[in-house]
Amino acid sequence: MASVRVNGVGLFYETAGAGEPLVLVHGSWGDHHSWEPVLPDLVQRYRVLVYDRRGHSRSERPPGQGSRAEDEDDLAALMDELGIAPAFVAGNSFGASIVLGLATRRPELFRGLIAHEPPLAGLVTEEPGLQPLMDATDQKIGSVLAHLRAGETQAGARLFVEEVALGPGAWEQLPEQMRETFLRNAPTFLDEQQDPRWATLDLTALSRFTEPVLMTRGTASPSWFATITTRIADSLPQAQVHTVEGAGHIPHVTHPKDYADAVTGFLQSVGPRP
Secondary structure, three states: OEEEEEOOEEEEEEEEOOOEEEEEEOOOOOOHHHHHHHHHHHOOOEEEEEEOOOOOOOOOOOOOOOOHHHHHHHHHHHHHHHOOOOEEEEEEOHHHHHHHHHHHHOHHHEEEEEEEOOOOHHHOOOOHHHHHHHHHHHHHHHHHHHHHHOOOHHHHHHHHHHHHHOOOOHHHHOOHHHHHHHHHHHHHHHHHHOOOOOOOOOHHHHOOOOOOEEEEEEOOOOHHHHHHHHHHHHOOOOEEEEEEOOOOOOHHHHOHHHHHHHHHHHHHHHOOOO
């Protein structure tokens, strides 16, 4: 267990394994514990770094409105401070948005990039076939935010899990520790959603990223994630797409072996550091 202060915020992190560095960036509501199901496979080949993003669990939660750009800056500063760049970096959900956003600004930090279903809805707002689904999702997220603003944290967290991310009945199926983490980090989800640029990405800048990229998606996820994934992959010169069969928005939790195999297979295809 360790912590480091970057950009005025204390970040909790842990490392395990040996080999080339692999940084894992968690999504909204969660923390570094969400990666535990895949760590046994990953640490056999890589030096894996997990951390709690600002506002999550053991890391500090600064006052005032935050932004995704701050999370990107934190990730860059953490990698610089620990001396592990360039590294492979993988992100899930909002964490994937952070990783992709940083790749547009600091490409030299990366040996390769893995992103699972970034919720970059701003990339598909003009897709007419997706509009009804996107409108329904916006209404559900609006209900989640209304619960959180009213202090109804558990109701908001349950609604997000069952109506937005994973499906009916999923809340009770989550491990108790994960449910507690969701409740603890709910205020940061509310903060993230109030950042006016949280769902956007500069695809022109991303197209200049030349390192290998693996975009992953699950067959059980809403169809707009697949459209976002394809659009991002089409913008990159070295991108491939992998579908995790039967998985949804958090395959490292629900299908850890399949996800770990996809990640390690991709990283081995990149080859060792020159």
